[in-house]
Amino acid sequence: MIFPPFTRRTLLASAALLGPLLRSGAPAGPVDPILSAIRRAADADQAHILAGLASMSHLGPDGRLTAEWRAYRSSLALDRWEARRALHALTPASLEGAHALVACHAERGLRPGTRGARRTARRYLREMFGRPGAVLPMPQPS
Numbered sequence: 001m002i003f004p005p006f007t008r009r010t011l012l013a014s015a016a017l018l019g020p021l022l023r024s025g026a027p028a029g030p031v032d033p034i035l036s037a038i039r040r041a042a043d044a045d046q047a048h049i050l051a052g053l054a055s056m057s058h059l060g061p062d063g064r065l066t067a068e069w070r071a072y073r074s075s076l077a078l079d080r081w082e083a084r085r086a087l088h089a090l091t092p093a094s095l096e097g098a099h100a101l102v103a104c105h106a107e108r109g110l111r112p113g114t115r116g117a118r119r120t121a122r123r124y125l126r127e128m129f130g131r132p133g134a135v136l137p138m139p140q141p142s
Contacts, residue, residue, distance in 0.1 A: 034093070034101060041087045045080060048080045051073055087104075091133055092134050097135070
């Protein structure tokens, strides 16, 4: 099997094509576990909300939700609960994680139709930042 010779043009073209693929691998530094837990909790919340909006299309002939859809919704609720518990079990160890945690709970507390979410978010933040070794978020300059 004969391969064409590597010229400067083929090397530059292959670097241009393969460069983004090689750079899109694992991040350079270790990922803060609280950031991935926040992302998982936000994804679980979004999936639960979207499934609730789609529930009207899964009504049976008797006007009740089908058994499959009820099972799907209960599994989503369990995933959502587990994601929130996993997030609450972590302690913010970096300043970036602390700011992301405050932003996540602030956004969750401002979501419409959630009674008591603001008070619960404040309680969770007090508990998480009250743990030994927790990094407190510094006020951001405006």
